[in-house]
Amino acid sequence: MDTGTHVVMGLALGGLATLDPVVASSSATATSVMIATLVGSQAPDIDTVLKLRNNAVYIRNHRGITHSIPAVLLWPLAIIAVIYPIFPDANLLHLWLWTFLAVFFHVFVDIFNAYGTQALRPFSSKWVALGIINTFDPFIFAMHIVGILAWVFGAHPGYTFIGVYAVLVAYYIFRFITQRKVYHAVKKLVPDATDIIIAPTMKFHQWRIAVMNKNQFFVGRAHDNKVRILDQFKRVAVPETPVLEAAKLDKNLSAFLSFSPVYRWEVDEYDTYYEVRFIDLRYRSNGHYPFVAIVQLDLELNILSSYTGWIFSEEKLRKKLDIIPG
Known part of the structure; x- marks a missing residue:
């Protein structure tokens, strides 16, 4: 997801943490958890600084090692190592649990983008990209803003964000069902397809389509489950010249x-x-x-x-x- 969405997700997790009795009973734990969930929700994207070197390094490494299994385990320890000395009265276990959840949640939601992550490293370098949610999804961002505003105006943050995430779980399921309908529509149009890539756009009903069969590439768009092929190219293997x-x-x-x-x-x-x-x-x-x-x-x-x-x-x-x- 984009940086803005990860920020509001970090705030949302801080709000959910108020339902944890240990967090709610200690101002030091509550404050440290709020800081940690904000930092943890951003930490895996530290590799964005690689863009300052060049695009090649950025493309090869972005959402790679920083989103891997070892990184998800190490980021919370690194964050706590900085935060805990400032709040020594905080409950260390619960601070770690909520920091870990923030880091894990960051990587988890990135899997649903078309860009994806190498979240299975070191066991596999394969890019895991489900292509269900756009990198910036206006509905997801707006739901978080609604929850934050409700919190500001006095609503209980924990119960508020339980409601927000219940809606978002339903939204993800609906997007998955919609994508599967598009997939089956593509399969009818190109029955001998060997690979089908479906990517979301910022427009709720529109999807990008890239399809391969043995001899051709097909590029198109889908509106709901109606697919239109826009370009076709002959598929030619790259020769060893x-x-x-x-x-x-x-x-x-x-x-x-x-x-x-x-x-x-x-x-x-x-x-x-x-x-x-x-x-x-x-x-x-x-x-x-x-x-x-x-x-x-x-x-x-x-x-x-x-x-x-x-x-x-x-x-x-x-x-x-x-x-x-x-």
Whole structure:
């Protein structure tokens, strides 16, 4: 989920903690738990700072080790190590329990996004992405704001957020059912599909669709369970040519390939260089595919320049990292 949603979820968990008799009976425990749930709800996303280095490092590592099983166990200890000395009268066990819940909840809700997490590391590096909830879901955020406002105006925070989360559990179940209807509609349209990727959007009834069968890629949109195919591409395996093998050594393309499950590729040859482009098919927007990796190599197959990330115009792409004009 986005940062704002994780913040309000941290506040909500702090509110729920007031139902814990140990927390409710101690001001030191209550205050430390509120701080810990806010920090714990953000801690796994500390890897966002990797974007300051470059997109390749960010793409390869975001929601990776910081969302793994060892991290979920270690984050609460690290947070408590800072908070507990400030509130030595707090109940250590209950402080740990609520901090752990905040960290676990962060990773758990991220699994429902299309981006997903590597939450099964170190047992598996597979990305777990259920594609049910958009990274920012207006309804989920709004329900938390309603709960927080009710708290501010005097409602009991614990009972308030029990009600909020009861509604949200029903909402998640409804979204899952809706996604399954879209899946079956896609299966009817492309009965020989080998892979179907369904991703939510900010619009409640709309979904992005990327489908593969043995010979083609299909890209489309679904409104409820009505699917419309917008683009089709011939599925061509990436050959082991010298140009492509050299391009795969580039850190940006390597990061792209570690993250993207469905893409098409292009190789263009110019007078003095080659240009290799990989295009993720999951994020079609206004007829454009903005998530790409591009590598330029000289005729001796030395890498001249490269880029991976979100680009919404060719002009901006050409400005990145001094890429040679095509």
